[in-house]
Amino acid sequence: MIKVLKLTVIYGIVFLLGYLGTGITLYYLKPGVKMLPEFVENILDGGETWKVQYPETGDLTMFDQQVLNPEAHNPEEEILFTDDYNSKNGIFCFRGNAQRNAPARGLLKGKPTKIRLDWEFTTGYDGRTTEYGSWGGGSGWTGQPLVVKWPEKTALRLFGMDAKFAKQRNFREVIVGSLCGDIYFIDWKSGQATRPPVSIDNPIKGTVSVDPRMNGLLYVGQGIKNGDRFGAYVFNMFTGKEIFFRSGLDPKARRNWGAFDSNSLIDAKSGYWFHPAENGQIYKTNVSDNREIPQAAIFNYRISKHPDLGIESSFGAWNNLGWFGDNGGNVFCLNLMTMQPVWYLDNFDDTDASMVIDLQEDGHPFLYTGNEVDKQGENGKAYIRKIDGLNGKEIWNVSRKSTNTKVGGRVNSGGVLASVLPGKKKANRLVYGIFSRVNGSMAGEFVAIDKLTGKEKFSIPMDFYSWASPIDLYDQAGNCYVFFTDVYGTIYLIDGVSGKIIYKEKTDCVWESSPVAWGNRIVVGSRGRKIVSFVIE
Template sequence: MKDESRAKRSRRARVLRAAAIVTAAVLLAALCGFFALLVKVKGNLSYVYNYFFDTRGSLPAVQYTYEADASEEHVPHAVEQTEPDRYLAETKIVVNDTVVPEYDRENKIAVQDSGESRQGILTFRGSYRRDVSSFGTPAGAGNALAKSWQVKTGRFLKDDGVNYWSGNGWTGQPLAVAWTQEMKERMNLYPAAKAKEGLVEIIYPGMDGWIHFLDMETGEATRDAINVGMTFKGTCSLHPEYPLLVCGSGDSATGPFGEQVSARIFLYSLIDGKKLYEWAANDPFAPRRWHGFDSSPIFAVEADTVIAPGENGVLYTVRLNTSFDETKGELQVSPDETVRYIYDSNASRERYEASESDIGSGSESSAVIWENYLFFGDNGGIFQCLDLNTMKPVWVQDLREDINSSPVLESGEDGRLYLYVGTTLKYHTDSHHIGTAGIYKLDAFTGQILWYKPYEVHTVSGLAGGVLASGALGSGKASGYIYYAISKTPSVDTGCLVALCTDTGEEAWRVDLPCDAWSSGCLVYTKNGDPRLAQCCGNGDILLLDALTGKQLDKLNYGANIESTPVIFGSRIVVGLRSEYIIGAEIK
């Protein structure tokens, strides 16, 4: 009896031990599973849906029809749907720190050409219409890519004092310029760079706080890099006539005493690398405390004025009074008039108040200019046309979502101007952080929407889905198409590359990408006029596609996120990576 009872107790103890071990194993597995889930959803359980379910992706394009424009004049003007008063509660003009009711610019701005240069790519997307995505023609057949060189860059402390910006970011397009020999002699280039025939110099402000100067062919430094001490995310602009560089810092700088140094816009002389002027720091007129200047500024050459939209909600025009003594090689500026345009939009204010504490709308995208009209969008979804000579809004359109993608201006065969504008999802999300963002075609004269091509996308962890890349407008055999990269669709980790018909917004072709793509695609035309599309991706790929069919011709992988837009000059491609390298490649 005793033995039986002991055996029973022993069996029970064994069963209990086994049950305890199984329970512990299950609990451990559940804990590991939960941790893995947290890792998968980037630490936020509200994103579970996003990481396990796809969106509907591409949705049918929406067409808009209007009565014929009554105005015969081919100049921007408002119609009923785009009256500024409808969207803007207040506008303010500040001339040299004084608020004025009216403004009439003394040196009239009238940009006749697109700003496209014969010297290279001097601004974001090659022109002030943002429609030139490469310079020159590749020497080969244009069917293959090859790696050439890479140069180490660095990183820069973020304003939170802990994290850092690394390498080159969005939009981050390098400039590529072929200086004349006379200009080379005047500048502080190294002797080898001065002597090199056909030198194409890369000018590349980076997120490491430096402006790098490289030989596009070899990656070797062409002159001393400039240590600015502030991070650059956007794209700088080079004056079409003078060696004058303007670049805006994308974030504040912090220091070991916890101080913050406000972001600002710099003017540098490339004669000697000296800073000539800076402005827009900690602007007391700015409606937003957040200062950042990712937008690629515009030089209105005839008016000797630089135009720069800011993320602090202020659009700046600065009359420079540039003087350049070619014989002595002396470049100077004496700015004497800074004009600010500030506006308050009810719609974007409501969106901001619903999403963050800071009010006001700023501009991260680069503006487009035509004559005296500036076209630009903001983070609140407001897109407007501004008369730069009076600093009054001409028409205003509400695109309802964050406008990060820079607009592209097209001259239509009908004599009218059209704008292509992309949006990213920030405000109108459902409970699963899903919503639509897409591409709009606008009539640049009236601001009316002609078509809208929506994509259903995710927005998670502060990273918006939709269109961060700017459109590449086709010409020649690619006429009638505009190319865009869309992020976070249909899955949260994927994207796609699309060719849209400019008439309808419908897709001509679509290529799925295994990652986000913030970098703007660049069109290159072979000697035969065959269009090729070079696209950098978040997984480190540089894709080369047949722009007519979307067929992939070749691919390079650099193993690190490429947010920046590359510059293409002839056969050569240069772009910066987030992994602290600037790389050079070749189209064969």
């Protein structure tokens, strides 16, 4: 009996060593093969949150897909979008990082009690009439400003930079695209122009992107055709010149519309630039320097159930995974290395709200998004949804009845167009969202939802609807405050945990654009001709 027991133990140890040895070998040589327990893999990768992901693939039979120009990318080269995105030096993209969940920097000085207007910057005005009306100036949806804290040596290299700004202590520059077609550069503190604007001579509705490598590259998407060109642009800010143009009217695309409202992201390590388009394609381009940009590998797809193509929402990314939503209501996860889909989800209707990624304590990614009321007709339901980012399964949803009718001769969609905002610090159990045109009205509703249970903690009736995304602000004690706006000029500041309104004021602006903040200063654009800065006191 003792002999049998000894042999059993010996063979068990041999099997375990062989199993672990084989598993460890495959872990390094073929990382896509998973045979080790998760806790062993966590030990091998050091417990790091940031690593290449190989989630189980879902049912993808609904996709008719191809990768055009596959030779233009290396599908084995690592893509790792972390939560940093050079955050110490500013806000380089829509919502502040690749997970689209960090629209502010710094801390508030003390408990806020009121908001005052500090400066206004006047943009140009484009009165030309397009097929879709006249766009004027200022900024629209999403129209978020960027804020970059340039090192002095880099700032002095920027074309046309006024040295008095570059040499000031803690110089920060606001960069914002306008509906008049110009991209403006503004001093964060004073609201004065720091250097001459650059222009695409066509309306810019979305948010521009600055390369987080701080190599001088500026990426701009066109919103409406008002000239010969229709597409995406790259500027070299050291020379002040356009160095690249990509036409959105691609003959291989499955939709003949050339806009690029979606905000692009750049992986700083590999240099890959990802830009979704409203022609239904996703472009992956290796931008290794600021002189020459090669052709892109292109994800080209169609889904028969919801064939309306076009990506206007900004995609979220975490490690090598990207999450996308389109005009048909298709939401899917894409492996950004291989450019192959991982899972698919029906989001009921047009998806313009950005894909927001929130990591739980164990590092598991969850996706927050919402849908418009558009394809449903004049009346329908809008949902804010929490989704497991690795498999596409819904965790919970919160809904409102919303309307979609014409305003001023144009279709005005209700539902969720503002990005969902995950709370942090003392508000880390909450997530915030805005429903537009609720219950047959022109009003909006701000809601706070428990992240884990999906139960509503509080809601705030808004005077009018809002497409602009809210931002979260924190003091040194970790208390959360949320700032948001509505389309007819009201600004709101609330306690993020209790929902108490701290400050509310009607202004003379039309707010569609999403704000940003650093410390006590907020910058936001409005329709018309204004970029505005508020200070929280």
